[in-house]
Structures are given as structure tokens and as C-alpha cells.
Amino acid sequence: MRLKQLVTLALLLCAVFPVFSQEQPGLYPGEQFDIFIPGRTGPRLVPGSDPLPRSFRRLALGMSLDELKAALAEDGLFEFRGDRDVSFLPAREENLVETTGLSFIRRAFFQLREGQVFIMAFSLDTQRMDHYSVFTSLVKKYGEPASLNPHESVWEDGDTRVSLERPLTVKYIDMAVFNQIIDESRAEETREVFLRQGFLNEF
Secondary structure (H helix, E strand, O other): OOHHHHHHHHHHHHHHOOOOOOOOOOOOOOOOOOOOOOOOOOOOOOOOOOOOOOEEOOEEOOOEHHHHHHHHHHOOOEOOOHHHHEEEEOOOOEEEEEEEEOOOEEEEEEEEEOOEEEEEEEEEOOOOOOHHHHHHHHHHHHOOOOEEOOOEEEEEOOOEEEEEEOOOEEEEEEHHHHHHHHHHHHHHHHHHHHHHHHHHHOO
């Protein structure tokens, strides 16, 4: 597999599956163990619950890089250092913004594609906030999660995916962009298989 495909696959896996700590906490009472792979599914919210958020404070999915930098610079919850916190991912021609936070937020990550934010992740300070408090707050606002396992809770409505990952990270994903990346990755993989078979047929 070529380097570009390996990088693409690694980034996609990081977006879907959290990086777990060595601790493997048990389930809360009433939790179920299941596996959920995001895809083109129908609405998964409980009727009467709030729509899934696409923003946190003044930070939102779909923002441009300039809008994101301005919002981070104006928000006292982040220690944003400007362009020093912005990097470029050449394999995918995407930008990654990583900055430290204050108070309840330890670090924040933003991934942009075609100049727009499609992933936001906020790693919270486990000394000041706990998983159960965040989980119950999300359930109260958005209903029971579509998927629940020892490592993450997932809410999805087809357009947006919100997940609470252990030990304590809240992640927002724009599913339209994410699905597009998956389709492109599959198309590239199919093309590579076709070229490989064509080469083998030459012998």
C-alpha cells in the first residue's frame, strides 16, 4: 500500500476510533456493549431531544481557517498561538490546528478539508471534569446515544456525529465530509487493486 493510502487510512481511523488509555474502565450501570461504525444512517435522536450541535462556544464545523483562528484568539478558554498552532497535512492537503486550553479544556484539535473545519475534538481535564457528568449532560440534551460501549458513546443524526470518548474527549464530525473521504479512500483502493491486477496480467 502506498504511503498516501497509509496516511489516509491512519487519519480516518483516528477520526472514528479513539486512542484509548491503558485503563479500561467498566461500564456504567445500564450501559450496553455494542460496536457502531458511522455511515449513511437515518436520524438516531430521541424524539423531542435537541438537534445535535455543530458548534462549541464560537467554534463550529464548516468554519474557514481564518474564522477558526479568529475565534480561538478571542476565546479566553484557549491559549492559541496563531500560525504556530497550525500545520499542513501534505498527503491530504488538509490543515490541522492543535492548541492548548485553559480551565476545563486540556487540548483542542481541529481538522480542515478544502478550507473548512470538519472535525473538532476537545480533550477535557480529568482533574476538573468527569466522564459521568459529561455523559449525563449529553443524554439530557440529546437523548440516549445511538451506540454505547466501554470506550465511547456516540450520537448521530446523519449530518453530525458527536462522541464522548474515554478517558474524556468530546468530538464533533461533519458526516458529509467524512463520508466523502471514505468514498475517496475506497475508490483509490479499488483503483490500486485494478492497476495491480493489470500489472500481474502482463506476465
